[in-house]
Amino acid sequence: MVLKPKESIISYRCPHCGTTVMSMVGTFALSGDLIKLKCSCGESELIISYTKDNKIKLSVPCLACENPHTFSINSSTFFEKELLELCCKVLGLPICFVGNKDKVFEAIEKADKELAEMMGEYSLEDIGRMSGRPEGSITDAQVSELVRFMLCEMKDENSIVCNCKDNEGEYDFSINENAVEIFCTKCNAKKTFNLSSVQKASDFLYIDELDLR
Numbered sequence: 001m002v003l004k005p006k007e008s009i010i011s012y013r014c015p016h017c018g019t020t021v022m023s024m025v026g027t028f029a030l031s032g033d034l035i036k037l038k039c040s041c042g043e044s045e046l047i048i049s050y051t052k053d054n055k056i057k058l059s060v061p062c063l064a065c066e067n068p069h070t071f072s073i074n075s076s077t078f079f080e081k082e083l084l085e086l087c088c089k090v091l092g093l094p095i096c097f098v099g100n101k102d103k104v105f106e107a108i109e110k111a112d113k114e115l116a117e118m119m120g121e122y123s124l125e126d127i128g129r130m131s132g133r134p135e136g137s138i139t140d141a142q143v144s145e146l147v148r149f150m151l152c153e154m155k156d157e158n159s160i161v162c163n164c165k166d167n168e169g170e171y172d173f174s175i176n177e178n179a180v181e182i183f184c185t186k187c188n189a190k191k192t193f194n195l196s197s198v199q200k201a202s203d204f205l206y207i208d209e210l211d212l213r
Contacts (some may be wrong), residue, residue: 016043064091165188
């Protein structure tokens with residue numbers, strides 16, 4: 001029996017450009033050196049590492065504070081809890097989310113609304129050192145990681161439909177200009193999804209079944 005490695009999505013908002021940065025983190029990846037989750041603007045990074053007492057240490061950039069916040073979490077909590085919200089006491093809002101994809105995307109959407117209400121007439125791009133990059137944009141690397149995770153999960157659940165017999169399709173994807181095309185390499189059935197924002201990516205990841213026909 002092959003044990004499936006535990007994985008969680010982790011996300012933070014870059015205080016410099018406003019991008020929502022997210023990635024999958026697995027137990028195998030964390031068994032080695034520290035992981036740096038960098039924003040594509042190059043101005044911020046979230047650092048993940050194991051401590052000697054088998055806890056996971058996070059250094060998270062903050063929208064309100066000059067220095068990052070440090071959190072220490074039990075590894076079992078990190079990988080098994082549906083949602084962890086790590087907060088800045090000054091901002092009064094979560095600055096980092098860890099958990100399964102549905103819960104994390106729900107939390108991001110909620111936090112964005114609360115932040116917008118707090119800021120009143122200002123937009124999310126006006127916070128701190130944001131440089132005007134479109135709110136909630138996602139890099140190709142982040143999209144690839146999330147889509148790959150989603151396809152593996154849906155394949156295991158037999159939730160992808162194509163022209164092949166049940167669960168006999170082989171699925172892959174390609175990314176082009178904020179869209180992802182998912183296709184079966186056997187029957188060539190395919191479908192394209194727009195992932196140009198966090199909201200559109202969230203809508204896509206809420207899909208329970210993919211019909212590529």
